[in-house]
Amino acid sequence: RLLCLLEQCLIASPISGGRMMSNTSLSGKVAIVTASTDGIGLAAAQALGKRGAHVVVSSRRQANVDKAVSLLRNENIEVIGTTCNVGNREDRERLVNMAVEQCGGIDILVSNAAVNPFFGNILESTDEVWSKILDVNVKAAFLLTKQVFPHMVKRGGGSVVFVSSVAGYQPMQGLGPYSVSKTALLGLTQALAPELAQSNIRVNCVAPGIIKTRFSAALWQSEEVANEFLKLLSIKRLGMPEDIGGVITFLCSEDASYITGETITVTGGMNCRL
Numbered sequence: 001r002l003l004c005l006l007e008q009c010l011i012a013s014p015i016s017g018g019r020m021m022s023n024t025s026l027s028g029k030v031a032i033v034t035a036s037t038d039g040i041g042l043a044a045a046q047a048l049g050k051r052g053a054h055v056v057v058s059s060r061r062q063a064n065v066d067k068a069v070s071l072l073r074n075e076n077i078e079v080i081g082t083t084c085n086v087g088n089r090e091d092r093e094r095l096v097n098m099a100v101e102q103c104g105g106i107d108i109l110v111s112n113a114a115v116n117p118f119f120g121n122i123l124e125s126t127d128e129v130w131s132k133i134l135d136v137n138v139k140a141a142f143l144l145t146k147q148v149f150p151h152m153v154k155r156g157g158g159s160v161v162f163v164s165s166v167a168g169y170q171p172m173q174g175l176g177p178y179s180v181s182k183t184a185l186l187g188l189t190q191a192l193a194p195e196l197a198q199s200n201i202r203v204n205c206v207a208p209g210i211i212k213t214r215f216s217a218a219l220w221q222s223e224e225v226a227n228e229f230l231k232l233l234s235i236k237r238l239g240m241p242e243d244i245g246g247v248i249t250f251l252c253s254e255d256a257s258y259i260t261g262e263t264i265t266v267t268g269g270m271n272c273r274l
């Protein structure tokens with residue numbers, strides 16, 4: 001009789017051939033992605049949209065927003081867009097209100113915007129540099145999470161993803177304040193996760209290595225410099241924005257429903273001090 005019951009359980013179980021059925025569809029979900037008209041943000045918007053999410057793109061310039069919206073619409077992605085300087089409260093409010101009014105709610109936040117106005121010895125960095133970096137890279141990520149929180153609660157849960165950096169684990173030479181801001185995001189992820197889990201909201205983070213975007217051009221434009229970085233990697237190519245977009249989308253999907261407070265490094269196996 002026991003064998004018979006076991007057999008029935010196995011037949012009824014969603015586990016087949018030892019593997020859970022995958023559920024990466026984001027159909028019916030609304031996703032806000034900041035700084036999403038280029039680079040990693042655009043790739044994240046694209047990957048989320050391809051899995052069925054209604055995407056809200058934003059960046060500081062209207063012309064860039066218009067370009068991204070038409071690019072994504074041409075790929076049959078459901079998308080709207082607005083300008084948003086994440087350091088500005090009114091702009092963040094407009095972004096959140098637009099998602100709620102035009103898409104019906106918010107399920108996903110990808111906080112991707114970052115600045116780096118300084119390169120050099122850390123002791124030469126000024127008060128203004130620190131204010132700008134911490135305001136945009138850290139404070140805005142927290143404040144936007146706080147602003148979307150009540151809307152995610154209304155939907156019964158949600159998912160937040162911060163975009164940190166491998167420099168958050170090991171400060172990059174010349175990029176002290178920026179690196180510290182990325183370390184802060186690792187902490188912010190862990191500080192928020194237990195509290196937001198009570199509302200069925202997961203908070204995770206990705207830490208990219210060197211990804212070919214405008215932001216990191218100084219690290220790959222010269223073949224000589226790029227080759228030095230390649231020596232540090234197990235996978236002998238630089239990362240592409242899509243390499244990060246896919247991981248962000250995984251973290252937002254049901255496949256990651258038991259993951260919170262974590263940071264996934266996506267570096268091609270970078271295994272040295274930078």
Ligand SMILES: NC(=O)c1ccc[n+]([C@@H]2O[C@H](COP(=O)([O-])OP(=O)(O)OC[C@H]3O[C@@H](n4cnc5c(N)ncnc54)[C@H](O)[C@@H]3O)[C@@H](O)[C@H]2O)c1
Binds near residue numbers: 059087115164
């Ligand atoms: N490219 C890399 O190698 C790399 C590595 C690790 C982490 N990252 C992180 O990935 C994220 C995306 O960077 P990217 O490489 O795609 O470059 P990117 O230049 O395409 O993205 C950064 C974007 O942030 C925007 N931004 C800056 N200040 C803003 C503000 N106040 N409000 C709104 N937007 C603002 C910029 O306009 C820019 O579009 C950043 O958080 C960056 O720190 C990038």
